[in-house]
Amino acid sequence: MGASDSPAMKKAKADAKFLPNKIATAENAAKADAAPPLFQLLDAMHAGVKNPAKGDCVVYWMRLEDMRIKDNRALAQASAQAQKDGIPLVVLFVLSPQDYIAHDRSARRIDFTLRNLRCIKDDLDKLDIPLYTATHTPRKQIPSFVHDLLLQWNASHVFGNIEYEVDELRRDLALCQIAKKHGKIACTFVHDKCIVPPGDVRTKDGRGYTVYSPFLRAWAPILDKTSSRHLDEAPLPAANDHSVRKHATFGKLFNAQVPSEVEGFSLDPEERERISTFWHAGEAAAHEMLYRFLNTAARPSQFGAVDPLTKGAKEVDPTKQSRLGKYKDARDLMDADTTSRISPYLAAGVISARACVREALKASGKKKLDVSRDTGVGRWIQELAWRDFYTHIVALFPRVSMGAALPGEAWKDGRTGVPIVDAAMRQARTMGWMHNRARMIAAMYLVKDLMIDWRLGEKYFMETLIDGDLASNNGGWQWSASTGVDPAPYFRIFNPYTQSQKTDPEGEYIRHFVPELAKVRGKDIHQPPLHLADKLGYPEPLVNHNEARQRAIHRYKNIGTK
Numbered sequence: 001m002g003a004s005d006s007p008a009m010k011k012a013k014a015d016a017k018f019l020p021n022k023i024a025t026a027e028n029a030a031k032a033d034a035a036p037p038l039f040q041l042l043d044a045m046h047a048g049v050k051n052p053a054k055g056d057c058v059v060y061w062m063r064l065e066d067m068r069i070k071d072n073r074a075l076a077q078a079s080a081q082a083q084k085d086g087i088p089l090v091v092l093f094v095l096s097p098q099d100y101i102a103h104d105r106s107a108r109r110i111d112f113t114l115r116n117l118r119c120i121k122d123d124l125d126k127l128d129i130p131l132y133t134a135t136h137t138p139r140k141q142i143p144s145f146v147h148d149l150l151l152q153w154n155a156s157h158v159f160g161n162i163e164y165e166v167d168e169l170r171r172d173l174a175l176c177q178i179a180k181k182h183g184k185i186a187c188t189f190v191h192d193k194c195i196v197p198p199g200d201v202r203t204k205d206g207r208g209y210t211v212y213s214p215f216l217r218a219w220a221p222i223l224d225k226t227s228s229r230h231l232d233e234a235p236l237p238a239a240n241d242h243s244v245r246k247h248a249t250f251g252k253l254f255n256a257q258v259p260s261e262v263e264g265f266s267l268d269p270e271e272r273e274r275i276s277t278f279w280h281a282g283e284a285a286a287h288e289m290l291y292r293f294l295n296t297a298a299r300p301s302q303f304g305a306v307d308p309l310t311k312g313a314k315e316v317d318p319t320k321q322s323r324l325g326k327y328k329d330a331r332d333l334m335d336a337d338t339t340s341r342i343s344p345y346l347a348a349g350v351i352s353a354r355a356c357v358r359e360a361l362k363a364s365g366k367k368k369l370d371v372s373r374d375t376g377v378g379r380w381i382q383e384l385a386w387r388d389f390y391t392h393i394v395a396l397f398p399r400v401s402m403g404a405a406l407p408g409e410a411w412k413d414g415r416t417g418v419p420i421v422d423a424a425m426r427q428a429r430t431m432g433w434m435h436n437r438a439r440m441i442a443a444m445y446l447v448k449d450l451m452i453d454w455r456l457g458e459k460y461f462m463e464t465l466i467d468g469d470l471a472s473n474n475g476g477w478q479w480s481a482s483t484g485v486d487p488a489p490y491f492r493i494f495n496p497y498t499q500s501q502k503t504d505p506e507g508e509y510i511r512h513f514v515p516e517l518a519k520v521r522g523k524d525i526h527q528p529p530l531h532l533a534d535k536l537g538y539p540e541p542l543v544n545h546n547e548a549r550q551r552a553i554h555r556y557k558n559i560g561t562k
């Protein structure tokens with residue numbers, strides 16, 4: 001169960017007959033890989049309705065991963081179509097609680113979605129564009145529900161940005177099939193999430209890459225071509241004619257409110273307040289987070305759970321002194337304000353990945369793409385390339401995400417007895433976010449020291465983090481577990497104590513998140529002696545790291561034996 005499962009959600013999960021079978025059979029996994037649903041969707045779209053009759057509106061179907069107005073490709077195309085046909089643009093958002101349960105969405109993420117939807121509704125309102133938020137329960141019926149709504153509105157076209165997860169691709173495929181059968185509505189799903197779309201970065205024999213370094217070597221030149229349009233900003237939607245507010249059907253949509261919560265995913269008031277202080281909603285906040293990362297110096301108070309947008313950020317030279325400038329050397333430090341914290345905004349699409357690259361290059365005065373390991377901007381763009389990489393994997397090799405989960409409570413509670421792991425896990429509970437190194441250390445510890453199935457961790461992170469993103473999360477877990485694509489070699493096992501000394505040298509990160517250890521001084525903070533830990537009410541380590549390491553190596557070498 002997630003960090004904040006309500007009794008209603010626990011019951012829904014227990015009763016859930018709609019949950020997908022999370023461990024696919026070998027046969028089904030192979031089938032999905034042989035004919036990835038992404039290509040099935042693109043084929044169905046091309047075989048769908050062409051040149052529909054004009055209709056009364058064009059619909060943009062906004063989803064969980066594209067919650068913005070700026071630089072949004074499907075929205076821009078929907079707007080262009082509406083302008084061309086001289087009919088209004090309507091924006092639809094379907095809340096689907098069953099999908100959120102089935103996909104382990106965190107209550108934080110759903111609350112963030114609702115907060116962002118409210119901002120979007122206000123912004124669209126200024127353009128006389130209605131945002132209609134519907135809640136639909138049977139997840140499997142969403143395609144017919146959306147199609148019925150489109151018929152009711154006499155829509156000619158629906159546009160959406162592609163979501164690359166298997167269930168979402170199959171949902172859109174079903175909509176294309178229903179629309180084709182009725183013959184009235186043209187469906188267009190476009191690439192928007194990645195900087196370079198999945199399918200465009202291919203090995204010489206036409207396959208997708210499964211190893212990051214060669215992927216990056218092929219990815220960067222695609223962007224660097226002078227003819228590349230990958231980083232172009234999609235235009236803002238044009239305003240509807242003001243008269244739409246009086247339209248018998250569409251006028252009413254302006255009054256439809258974004259719900260204040262989704263049942264089973266509500267946060268208690270204290271948590272809602274806390275999480276919205278760390279993660280302000282809206283595009284302006286996302287751009288401000290980015291601006292500060294690129295142009296201001298790290299602030300000592302910023303590594304922990306504090307409001308990131310308080311006044312007083314000091315502007316500095318972006319190439320040297322800003323967080324971006326220092327990213328090359330400082331990015332792995334967990335005890336400081338070193339990274340951008342843009343992941344919740346990227347995961348929800350409150351800002352586009354293209355905008356991140358464009359702004360980073362501009363701030364560092366670069367005319368050409370930089371993916372070098374020797375500059376802050378190059379290293380940062382490499383991280384965005386990891387995001388593309390993992391999304392390409394999910395799209396091209398769907399089997400990677402067709403796994404399942406098992407338990408491990410001490411780890412979830414941040415009570416393993418290893419301070420850096422516990423600080424990381426408690427950061428996740430408090431903030432709904434973790435530093436990348438924290439994720440790697442906690443993930444590696446679960447998988448290699450505790451020898452617990454990585455799918456438990458994958459599920460728990462999705463249920464807890466505000467930036468939960470299937471591709472990055474699944475990729476990170478399989479890297480840590482030395483499974484799947486581009487894994488860490490199985491014998492690379494982080495020593496959590498040396499990691500702790502390197503990434504949190506003074507122990508400030510640990511003290512912040514593990515208050516029982518706040519008074520521990522010096523090197524003991526990384527591995528408190530047992531008598532001291534006992535006195536402070538801090539647990540003994542669950543395992544001895546050196547023994548656990550040997551056990552993991554033995555198991556990985558001798559798969560299938562005890």
Ligand SMILES: Cc1cc2nc3c(=O)[nH]c(=O)nc-3n(C[C@H](O)[C@H](O)[C@H](O)COP(=O)(O)OP(=O)(O)OC[C@H]3O[C@@H](n4cnc5c(N)ncnc54)[C@H](O)[C@@H]3O)c2cc1C
Nearest residue numbers: 339340341342343383384387436439443468469472473476
């Ligand atoms: C086990 C594990 C699980 C993870 N789960 C998620 C997740 O659910 N959602 C998520 O967005 N990231 C996930 N990551 C990747 C990474 O930890 C976060 O993206 C990063 O910590 C976010 O902080 P930031 O925005 O300050 O990153 P920065 O260092 O500023 O990087 C900028 C952006 O690049 C992307 N990025 C950075 N590192 C990675 C990476 N290793 N893989 C993919 N993209 C990356 C993110 O979009 C990030 O916001 C996971 C990593 C691991 C090891």
